[in-house]
Amino acid sequence: MTATFLMGCVLVTGTAAASPVKPAAVPATSLPDAAARGSAAAAAPAVNPHPAYQRIARKIAPLSPITPATPITPATRLPSILAPHEGKDTADAYAIRSDFGKSNLHKWSSVHGMDTSWDDNEVTDTVHLQSSTIAFLDTLNADARAAGVSFVITGGAERGYHAHGMYSHENGYKIDISDDGVYAGTTAYRVLLEALAPYKHHLSHEWNNNHFDITIYPADYTGSYAGASHGIEDDDE
Template sequence: MTATFLMGCVLVTGTAAASPVKPAAVSAASLPDAAAASTVQAAAPADSHPAYQRSARRAQMTRKIAPLSPITPTTPITPATQLPSILAPHDGDAVAAAYAVRNDFGKSNLHKWSSVYGMDTSWDENDVTDTAHLQSSTVAFLDTLNAEARAAGVSFVITGGAERGYHAHGTYSHENGYKVDISDDGVYAGTTAYRVLLEALAPYKHHLSHEWNNNHFDITIYPADYTGSYSGANHGTEDDDE
């Protein structure tokens, strides 16, 4: 009897050792707060962790912002091929309509800077940055730019006009009123301001160059009856008017 009882105990013990019972799943509700939180976090996938999600969101935002960073390129920007209006033919009623615009461009989204009076120089002060002696073609362009800037909610700053003694000479020069300099601050490829600038220029016979060293766009607006050649949007680094 005793031998039988001992043999049964040995068999039961051996069975238990050979087939361990898997512990029941522990729910978070059955643990103290700290233990529950630890158990849930350990069981959750790595990509659902709040810290991981925040890091992923930051990386995604960085990828979106990076292309818009205002980094001065080391090589000239080539005009995009999807903007044919930059070099579109300039003749007929469209040109006449564009050049006919005559309003006061200096009352809204265009500002004037001068080395003497600083930002928002009065439009009546023309001894340094002269906007009073611009050609009608240049005024027409600036009026178009002002209207489109207002509609888009952006602004531009004029840093050079028809003043004498600061620029190179020539028929279509600053001192003859055909050129205007506009600050490139915040105006670079990918921005609304840059798009507005190109669209405002499109109807006019023009030349556009970006003078990186002088921090402005040098813009020439030719008269409506101009029959010579013009290069349209040339995003070069030439300093053609110092």
Template sequence: MKLLIVLSGLIAVSFAATTTNSHALAEFSAKGISVWSSGGCHEKYNGHCTSFDGLQLVSLSGVLKFKQTSGCAITITGGTEVGHASGSYSHGNGYKLDISDTSCVTNYITGHYRHTGSRSDGAALYADPHGNVFAHESWLHHWDITWYHYTK
């Protein structure tokens, strides 16, 4: 997918709406976000890896902004690698990230975002002011976050 941006009505710039694993890792490192992979790898087609190939820019910007606003240490434990549920707004399509459910992260989400109910698997759901959805998969010790909208 490509986006077209026109600056001042004169210049058009085209860029991908997704990013590469190496670019995402560099962005996370620069902002102090940790990445954990059970296999110690970043291959998209290995379910024991944590990959960011094909990560939507909305997801990348969302987690960077969440770190900034929450002030919490963030560890990403799941990205675009195989092994997650399918769907339009899925991990595989780059719209979801899993982050560890530390007390800081959990307290920030439950204290600042609106509780919207529970998912069919029992995960508590919260929505930020932009409509992004935070599902607390407590049995997996992480938050499954779906980034639909850019946060400013």
């Protein structure tokens, strides 16, 4: 009987020791209210010694706003589809041209390689481009010459090599330009974006084909276009 009674006491004692102790609730008045937070800059509030408050304070501290050492200046002169493509500048950009300067543009073809003759359009066709595409290339060539860079055309209005569609390669609205040395941060990439800015366009980077696929829409085009979003995908229409 005595042994049974002692074992019962041990069991009861062990159960009581293992029972969780619920911490006392934090009084609402112990946390800083909106007024206290608003006047924090004027006078530092007294430190609340309650453990729960200290845990909250440690979590909030890393979320404090960071004041930049220097003013943040937004980027400028970047092409944007939000900018209206209207007015004299755009009209001048879309002015009909029968050719484009080629001093800083080169043509590549799978048959003749680099600097394929401009008169050879059997593979890489640059003679059946739309006037809007030619206008863009003329702008790109002039800007490239001024910046001392060059670009390589790897695809034009040739038939049988690309997907079909209204604004497609074979209809003269698309041009492929090699991405060799043309990437974010380079002068060549900046020149490419600035040359595209006046035109309704879409620029995609076809990584697997090592070129930029560029669509230049006509001046009276009213549909959607990606413009400055410059998607990175394979949409070689």
